[in-house]
Amino acid sequence: DVKVTQSSRYLVKRTGEKVFLECVQDMDHENMFWYRQDPGLGLRLIYFSYDVKMKEKGDIPEGYSVSREKKERFSLILESASTNQTSMYLCASSFIQNEKLFFGSGTQLSVL
């Protein structure tokens, strides 16, 4: 079974802090994604990557950046956290582009 592991289930940060959310997948998938989930808005794509050192903006990239130095790891970075970035963050990976995404358990981030 594919395993997508997110480093933290819950995080509490202060406004202005730099935040790192880590994601690791163990199935040698080329494609990795970061989504945020908010009530009533579903899942919205922040950034994605189809290869090492490659990144593409999703629908809501503002305030975020990403890093993919190794194939199995995809990091989401909040350079200066703000309260409107309080959300559930979901990492996903896939073998074929944008089909059958496998999700991690999510990180619930609260920015105070």
Added chain:
Amino acid sequence: GQQLNQSPQSMFIQEGEDVSMNCTSSSIFNTWLWYKQEPGEGPVLLIALYKAGELTSNGRLTAQFGITRKDSFLNISASIPSDVGIYFCAGREIGANNLFFGTGTRLTVIP
């Protein structure tokens, strides 16, 4: 990006009842996926559909790729308490790379 219209937003049903939910888009899709998210977990893929008119089952779950290619349906028969969760549709437009997700249907099953 496009947002899919998923309905209903929430459902409260008695155990044993059947459930229907649907998802519509404004453009033609070539892929429809249905996911379930349980509390505290990430979404898990239930069913994938790739052809207009396709009908696919996974146990008590059945999903269909609409003939117009602008909609998809998910049915759950004889619901049980462990069916509780949020069900998301996701789809991909022809020629596009990204998946779009619906806003979710929150299902509550009353024993």
